[in-house]
Amino acid sequence: MSKTYDIIVIGGGHNGLTAAILLARKNKKVLVLEKRPVLGGIAAGEEFHPGYFTIGLLHDTGTVRQQVIKELNLAKFGLKTKARPAIGLLSKRGDCLPLSADVDAAASAISKFSSKDAAGYKEYAAFVSAIKPFMANLLNELPPDLSALGTKQLWALVKKGLALRWLGKKTMMEFLKVAPMSIADFLNEKFETDFIKAGIGAPALYGSFNGPWSSYTTINLLMGESMAHEQIAGGPQALVAALEQAAENEGVEIRTNAPVEKILLDTGRKVSGVKLKTGEELKASIVASSCTPHVTFYDLLQPNQISYALEHAVKHYRSRGTTAKVNLALNKEVLFNNVGGLEFYRTGNSFDEMERAFDPAKYKQFSSEPLLDIHVPTVANPNLAPAGHSVLSILVHFAPYNLKEEWNEESKKKLYSIVMKTLENYSPGIGSSVVGSEVLSPADLELRYSLTQGHIYHGEHAVDQLITRPFPLCAQYATPISGLYLCGSGSHPGGSITGMPGYLGHKPSLKIVESSGK
Amino acid sequence: MPLPTPFFPRTSALCHSMKWKEWAGYYAVCSYETLHDTEYYAFRNSAGLLDVSPLYKYRVTGPDAAAFLSRIMVRNIEKLAIGRVSYCCWCDDHGKVVDDGTVMRRGEQEFFVTSADPCYSWFSRFLRGYKVELSDISDQVAGLALQGPTSRDILKQVCDADLDGLKYFATCKARVNGFEVYISRTGYTGDLGYELWVDHEHALKLWDAIMAAGKNYDIRPAGLDALDVTRVEAGLILKDVDYFNALHALIDDRKSSPYEISLGWTVDLDRAPFNGQAALQAEKEEGSKWAIVGLDIDWPQLEELYYKRGLPPVLSNHAWRSSIPIYTAKDKRIQAGYATSGTWSPILKKNIALATVQKKYDKIGTELQFEVTVEHVRHTVSAIVSKTQFYNPERKTFTPKSSKS
Structure with a gap:
C-alpha cells in the first residue's frame, strides 16, 4: 500500500523546506523528498577533502529574507544572525579595500583611495x-x-x-x-x-x-543590494539546520536518498503522487517542486503530459550555467593583498577585465582570468579545517556549462590551474599551501544538485525571467498541471539563498488544499 | 513562382485549357479541357487521374513512432493496424484544429502522413522524449489519385497488388514494371479510388503505365475543378475553405474544434494525453458551438426567383467556395450560420452546400434559409439540413474478396 500525503515537496533545499514547514503548519501532512543523503541542496555544507568543509555551494546568506526567518520562527531553532562582514575588494595593484556593511565605515575606507x-x-x-x-x-x-x-x-x-x-x-x-x-x-x-x-x-x-x-x-x-541584510551565523548550512529542526517541529516527514523518478498524474490529468526511482509510489493530490523548471516539466513528467505552450516556455527559459566551484584546503591562514581575517573577497579589478572574463563564455570557453567570489569559512568557524589550516570556497565566473572541449578531468584541471594562477595575483605562493582541492564544473553541479545546465540560480536572472519567473505561464507558482506547484529558485523572486520562492510558493498550493476541504 | 511536379511533362502536354493554379507551391491543373464536366464524369463513371503531388508528406519511423503520432493526432494511432490508413486531424493546446490528413501505418515502426499545410514545424515541436525520426519527404514522393468505378480494374493491369482484397482505408506496397509504389485505398472524391505514392524518379513511368492500362477503361486526366465538385458531393471538408488552420487564424473565432467541423468521430479521448485533450474533453461535456452540415437547397424556389425576372435559373459551372449567410426559417433576420462551399451536383441533380451552423440548427431535416442574389437583389430560398455525405456509392467501400490477413 502506498502512503498518502496532503502535499509532497520535491527537493529538500532551503526553499523546499521553507514551503514544507509553512504547509505543515496548517495541519497538512507534508512529505519532503530529497535525492541526496543530506538536506540543503546548494545550501548544504560539504566535506570536500578529509577534514575540510565548506558551508554550502553558495555562501552568501545576506539575501535570506527577514520575513522568512521571522515567520518560520527560525531563531527558536537556533538560527543566529550577525552583521554582514566586510568584503575585501581586491586590486591587482595590491590593494584590499574592506567594504563594510556600514556605509560610513565603507566610505571612509574608500576615501583612502579616492574622496x-x-x-x-x-x-x-x-x-x-x-x-x-x-x-x-x-x-x-x-x-x-x-x-x-x-x-x-x-x-x-x-x-x-x-x-x-x-x-x-x-x-x-x-x-x-x-x-x-x-x-x-x-x-x-x-x-x-x-x-x-x-x-x-x-x-x-x-x-x-x-x-x-x-x-x-x-x-x-540593485535587486541584490536591496536584499542585502544581516548574514546568518554559520552560513547556509546553519540555515538548513534550523529549517530541518523547524520542519521536524511541524511534523514534516523528510526522506533523504529518495530521488523522484516521475510525478504521477491520474486520468483526469491531475497530480496523484510521485514515483521514486526505487519504484515506490507515494500518493498526494498536491506536489510542490523546488526543482528547476526544466527538471520539473521535462524530467519528472512525460512529454505528452505538458502542453505545447509549456513545452515551448521551458525550452526557451534560459539557464546557461556559467559558474564553477573550486574548494581549496590550505595548510595555513590565507592573506589576500596582505590582508587576512576577512570572510569574503572579490576580484574583478576593472570592468574591462571583467568583460574579458565573460567574453569566452559566449564562445563556449572559460575565462583565462576568471572573476572570483571568494569565501573563507574558516575565519568565522575554524573548526571547518584542522587547527591553523583554512578553507577557500570560490565561485568561479565564467565557466560555461556547454564547454566546447567538454567537461572532464582534463578541462577541470585546466580550470583549476587558471584559478590558481589568478589567485597568485592576490596571494603569491598560495599554491604551495594547498593540501587538497575540489573542482566542480557546471556539469558536476547539474549532476550533484540537479541544477539544469549547472545554473546556480535555477535559471538566469534576466529582466524577462524575473517577476514573471520562470515564465508567465507559471509565474504564480501554479502550473498548467492541476495540483503541481513550483517553489524553487526558478520562481519569483529568483535564485541565491533567500527562502522567498518557498515562502511565497507555498501560498497558492495551500489555497488549493484548503479549498478542497481537507 | 510555383514549381512543376514530377508529372509536369505529361500534365502540361495534356492541359489544353491552359487553366492552372498554384497549389502548395506547385503548378496544378484546374481542368484539362475548357470545362471540367468530362473530368467529373470520369471520376463518377470511369476513372480520373489526378496529380496530388503537392500534398505535404512525412515519414515517421522509430520505436516510438506510434506513441509520437498519438500524442499529436486526435486519434489513437497506437491502435492503427499495419496496412491500415487513418483519416484524422490534429489540434493545438486548446483543442482547435491545425490541419487534417491521413496517417498510414506501413510497418510496426513506420508511418506515412499526408497533410494540406506544411506540418514539419508543428510535428517537430513534439519530438522531445520520443525515439523517432521525422522527415519531410514532400519533394521526394509524388502522388497520383486514381479515382472512379474502373480504377480498380485499371490498377490491376498495372501492378501486382491484391486489389480485390484491399479494403477501404487500407494500404499496401506493390510493384509496377520493376519499381515500387505504395497504394492506399483513399481519395477525395468519395468514390472507389486509390492514391499512389511513388519516388520522383519513377513518377512518369507510373503515369504512363496507368494511362496506357486505362485506355480501355475510359481513363481521363482530371483537374482540381472536377475534384472540387466530387468532394462537396462526398461531404469532405477543405482547409482554408470550410475551416481554418488554428495556427493561421487571425482571430479566435476562426478556429474550430474537430467536433465543430464534423470530425468529432475521429476524436479518441479516453487514452494517454494528446494535444488538446483537456479542451476537447471539456467541449464534449459542455457541447460545441458550431457544426458543419449539408444543405439541400430548394430548386423550385430558386427557379421561381429567376422566373419572376424573366430569366432561366443561373448556376455556376464550378463548385463555389465563398461565405454565404444562412438564416433561420422563422426569422430571416436571424443568422443561423454560413455556407462555405457548394456546387450543383450533376449526378444527384441537386443544388448542395456545406455550411457551418450554430449547433442548435444542425438536426437533419431542419429548414433554414439560404441567401441568393438574383439580378443584384438579395433573396432567400429554403435549404434543408442533410448529411454532409450527399453521395456515397456502395462501391466506395465494397471489397470484392475479404482478405485473409
Missing part, C-alpha cells in the same frame, strides 16, 4: 536605501498575474506602480533611468577607481549571462 568615490559611495548607498520600499514590494510579494488583465490583476499592477511613484519623483526618475543601464555605465557615473567599481558591481553578473557592459545589469545589482 570622490567615497562621496559617490554615500550617494549610491542612499539611492539603494531610497528604492528599498519599491524593491521590497517587488520581491517580497506574489508576482503580478499577467496572464489576464482583470480588475484584480490591474490593481496589483497599480499598487506596484504606486510603490514606484511613492519613492518620490527624483528617486523614481533616477530608478527608471538607471535600471536598464549596464553596471559599467551606471557605476562609472559615480566612481573613478576601477577596482572599486568592479568590486561593487560584480554580484550583478552572478547567475546572469552578462558582462559588465551588458544592458540591464544594473537592475540585478
Whole structure:
C-alpha cells in the first residue's frame, strides 16, 4: 500500500523546506523528498577533502529574507544572525579595500583611495536605501498575474506602480533611468577607481549571462543590494539546520536518498503522487517542486503530459550555467593583498577585465582570468579545517556549462590551474599551501544538485525571467498541471539563498488544499 | 513562382485549357479541357487521374513512432493496424484544429502522413522524449489519385497488388514494371479510388503505365475543378475553405474544434494525453458551438426567383467556395450560420452546400434559409439540413474478396 500525503515537496533545499514547514503548519501532512543523503541542496555544507568543509555551494546568506526567518520562527531553532562582514575588494595593484556593511565605515575606507568615490559611495548607498520600499514590494510579494488583465490583476499592477511613484519623483526618475543601464555605465557615473567599481558591481553578473557592459545589469545589482541584510551565523548550512529542526517541529516527514523518478498524474490529468526511482509510489493530490523548471516539466513528467505552450516556455527559459566551484584546503591562514581575517573577497579589478572574463563564455570557453567570489569559512568557524589550516570556497565566473572541449578531468584541471594562477595575483605562493582541492564544473553541479545546465540560480536572472519567473505561464507558482506547484529558485523572486520562492510558493498550493476541504 | 511536379511533362502536354493554379507551391491543373464536366464524369463513371503531388508528406519511423503520432493526432494511432490508413486531424493546446490528413501505418515502426499545410514545424515541436525520426519527404514522393468505378480494374493491369482484397482505408506496397509504389485505398472524391505514392524518379513511368492500362477503361486526366465538385458531393471538408488552420487564424473565432467541423468521430479521448485533450474533453461535456452540415437547397424556389425576372435559373459551372449567410426559417433576420462551399451536383441533380451552423440548427431535416442574389437583389430560398455525405456509392467501400490477413 502506498502512503498518502496532503502535499509532497520535491527537493529538500532551503526553499523546499521553507514551503514544507509553512504547509505543515496548517495541519497538512507534508512529505519532503530529497535525492541526496543530506538536506540543503546548494545550501548544504560539504566535506570536500578529509577534514575540510565548506558551508554550502553558495555562501552568501545576506539575501535570506527577514520575513522568512521571522515567520518560520527560525531563531527558536537556533538560527543566529550577525552583521554582514566586510568584503575585501581586491586590486591587482595590491590593494584590499574592506567594504563594510556600514556605509560610513565603507566610505571612509574608500576615501583612502579616492574622496570622490567615497562621496559617490554615500550617494549610491542612499539611492539603494531610497528604492528599498519599491524593491521590497517587488520581491517580497506574489508576482503580478499577467496572464489576464482583470480588475484584480490591474490593481496589483497599480499598487506596484504606486510603490514606484511613492519613492518620490527624483528617486523614481533616477530608478527608471538607471535600471536598464549596464553596471559599467551606471557605476562609472559615480566612481573613478576601477577596482572599486568592479568590486561593487560584480554580484550583478552572478547567475546572469552578462558582462559588465551588458544592458540591464544594473537592475540585478540593485535587486541584490536591496536584499542585502544581516548574514546568518554559520552560513547556509546553519540555515538548513534550523529549517530541518523547524520542519521536524511541524511534523514534516523528510526522506533523504529518495530521488523522484516521475510525478504521477491520474486520468483526469491531475497530480496523484510521485514515483521514486526505487519504484515506490507515494500518493498526494498536491506536489510542490523546488526543482528547476526544466527538471520539473521535462524530467519528472512525460512529454505528452505538458502542453505545447509549456513545452515551448521551458525550452526557451534560459539557464546557461556559467559558474564553477573550486574548494581549496590550505595548510595555513590565507592573506589576500596582505590582508587576512576577512570572510569574503572579490576580484574583478576593472570592468574591462571583467568583460574579458565573460567574453569566452559566449564562445563556449572559460575565462583565462576568471572573476572570483571568494569565501573563507574558516575565519568565522575554524573548526571547518584542522587547527591553523583554512578553507577557500570560490565561485568561479565564467565557466560555461556547454564547454566546447567538454567537461572532464582534463578541462577541470585546466580550470583549476587558471584559478590558481589568478589567485597568485592576490596571494603569491598560495599554491604551495594547498593540501587538497575540489573542482566542480557546471556539469558536476547539474549532476550533484540537479541544477539544469549547472545554473546556480535555477535559471538566469534576466529582466524577462524575473517577476514573471520562470515564465508567465507559471509565474504564480501554479502550473498548467492541476495540483503541481513550483517553489524553487526558478520562481519569483529568483535564485541565491533567500527562502522567498518557498515562502511565497507555498501560498497558492495551500489555497488549493484548503479549498478542497481537507 | 510555383514549381512543376514530377508529372509536369505529361500534365502540361495534356492541359489544353491552359487553366492552372498554384497549389502548395506547385503548378496544378484546374481542368484539362475548357470545362471540367468530362473530368467529373470520369471520376463518377470511369476513372480520373489526378496529380496530388503537392500534398505535404512525412515519414515517421522509430520505436516510438506510434506513441509520437498519438500524442499529436486526435486519434489513437497506437491502435492503427499495419496496412491500415487513418483519416484524422490534429489540434493545438486548446483543442482547435491545425490541419487534417491521413496517417498510414506501413510497418510496426513506420508511418506515412499526408497533410494540406506544411506540418514539419508543428510535428517537430513534439519530438522531445520520443525515439523517432521525422522527415519531410514532400519533394521526394509524388502522388497520383486514381479515382472512379474502373480504377480498380485499371490498377490491376498495372501492378501486382491484391486489389480485390484491399479494403477501404487500407494500404499496401506493390510493384509496377520493376519499381515500387505504395497504394492506399483513399481519395477525395468519395468514390472507389486509390492514391499512389511513388519516388520522383519513377513518377512518369507510373503515369504512363496507368494511362496506357486505362485506355480501355475510359481513363481521363482530371483537374482540381472536377475534384472540387466530387468532394462537396462526398461531404469532405477543405482547409482554408470550410475551416481554418488554428495556427493561421487571425482571430479566435476562426478556429474550430474537430467536433465543430464534423470530425468529432475521429476524436479518441479516453487514452494517454494528446494535444488538446483537456479542451476537447471539456467541449464534449459542455457541447460545441458550431457544426458543419449539408444543405439541400430548394430548386423550385430558386427557379421561381429567376422566373419572376424573366430569366432561366443561373448556376455556376464550378463548385463555389465563398461565405454565404444562412438564416433561420422563422426569422430571416436571424443568422443561423454560413455556407462555405457548394456546387450543383450533376449526378444527384441537386443544388448542395456545406455550411457551418450554430449547433442548435444542425438536426437533419431542419429548414433554414439560404441567401441568393438574383439580378443584384438579395433573396432567400429554403435549404434543408442533410448529411454532409450527399453521395456515397456502395462501391466506395465494397471489397470484392475479404482478405485473409
